[in-house]
Amino acid sequence: MENKQINFFKVKDINTVLKPFKKGSVISIDNVDIREKPKQLEIGLYGWYAICPSSELKNNKIHYFSLFDEPLLLFRDEKNNVRCIKNICPHRGASFYGGSISNGKLTCPYHGARFSAEGNCQNLDRITCSHIVDNNYDNYAKRIHLSQYKAVEKDSYIYVYFSDHSETDLNNINEKSLINNYELISNGFNLHDSVSEEVLVDFKCDWSRIIENHLDILHIFWVHGDTIPDKEVNKNVLVSFNQKININQKFIESIYYYKNNPTKEFIRIKYIPPGRVLIYKGDPSVSKYVQVLDHIPLGENKSRVIVRHYRKFLKNKLLNNLILFKEIQKKIFYKIFDEDYMILKTQTYNHKLGLIKNDEIKLLGEDRIINYFWNWYKKSEEKDNPWKLISKNKELNVYDEIIFKYPPEIKKLEIINNLSIIRKTFTRYAAPLIFLLLII
Ligand code: FES
Ligand SMILES: [Fe+2]
Known part of the structure; x- marks a missing residue:
């Protein structure tokens, strides 16, 4: 280097x-x-950001966050790949908060539009009249599409490439900066x-x-x-x-x-x-x-x-x-x-x-x-x-x-942590000791 x-x-x-x-x-x-x-x-300021540890993003769970106030979310698709989606439904702009994720498919809580992880709407008939869908399916399918930013997992972190605009086709994302720059191993870490x-x-x-x-x-x-x-x-x-x-x-x-x-x-x-x-x-x-x-x-x-x-x-x-x-x-x-x-x-x-x-x-x-x-x-x-x-x-x-x-509110975290220390001290030391005394 x-x-x-x-x-x-x-x-x-x-x-x-x-x-x-x-x-x-x-x-x-x-x-x-x-x-x-x-x-x-x-x-x-446009580049890769480590958003959370991999362990934070469980299957069928949504991780909400934002970058520069733009509302975003993370989830895992059916192949366990991480997706970073703009938290704006392409139908009428609702937030996906309160919606659901199941087998890598995201459902909007407002009118029930369901999107594949690639971003295609899979139930257009829910959000428009079926005769319109029948006549213009391709046109609609193209227009109603999730917006995404590129996301990858490395060193047990989830990274998102934030840029001036999200994409509907991730293949078009032009990586100006390589993720390798952040690799811990190339920065002297022996994990x-x-x-x-x-x-x-x-x-x-x-x-x-x-x-x-x-x-x-x-x-x-x-x-x-x-x-x-x-x-x-x-x-x-x-x-x-x-x-x-x-x-x-x-x-x-x-x-x-x-x-x-x-x-x-x-x-x-x-x-x-x-x-x-x-x-x-x-x-x-x-x-x-x-x-x-x-x-x-x-x-x-x-x-x-x-x-x-x-x-x-x-x-x-x-x-x-x-x-x-x-x-x-x-x-x-x-x-x-x-x-x-x-x-x-x-x-x-x-x-x-x-x-x-x-x-x-x-x-x-x-x-x-x-x-x-x-x-x-x-x-x-x-x-x-x-x-x-x-x-x-x-x-x-x-x-x-x-x-x-x-x-x-650090005080609240401090109390939670103190309680956890007390609980663990009890289960690891006091409880076995009491148990031993009872046996004796
Ligand atoms: S705003 Fe999402 S389905 Fe209508
Ligand atoms: Fe400090």
């Missing part, structure tokens, strides 16, 4: 600048050396060695602010310093590091090396547009822990994040279950998201209302990757204009309940 180093930022002994590291400290970074004009990311867990969270805030947050390393020490179980992530001590940024047409990558051991990576953050961020704890070839963060622009101030983390330790399933590893990880994730959410909401407010003027903010060396991201986002939004389909009626939130599946 082409991969050219363009910038090498030296962070001037950040420990001496930041000690004691307290709120309001000024972070000063110099020796920024721009050797070459950066290459541009080729992919814009056979690892176990993974997933957390899905919906936020009522701007999509781009969440990506920006996941590209930002500095806040990790400050915002999450008390939560992340890593001895090097600490509120009071900021680890000193050098930063290297790689950029090519397919991704931007920021690598942080320890200051006192310049060959040792602390963290590597890779952004693959439009929606994926990969975080490697150390060099990917030896990293024991990697995170895949997918960002889904559900709509204006409606965003979903899927976090999947792979780890190479504790592969034993029984041991994992006994120590409630999954549940504890989930708990930590929700706490981390809760911490970010407070920041993201105010970020959204300041940016969306245009309150920030260029001369009011100072981007420092560490913020360089954020700057690349902002530039990319601004350009992509102007070029692709993904919001052009949306009605400006902001009060119309009829889809929110359907689409906001992983509720943003």
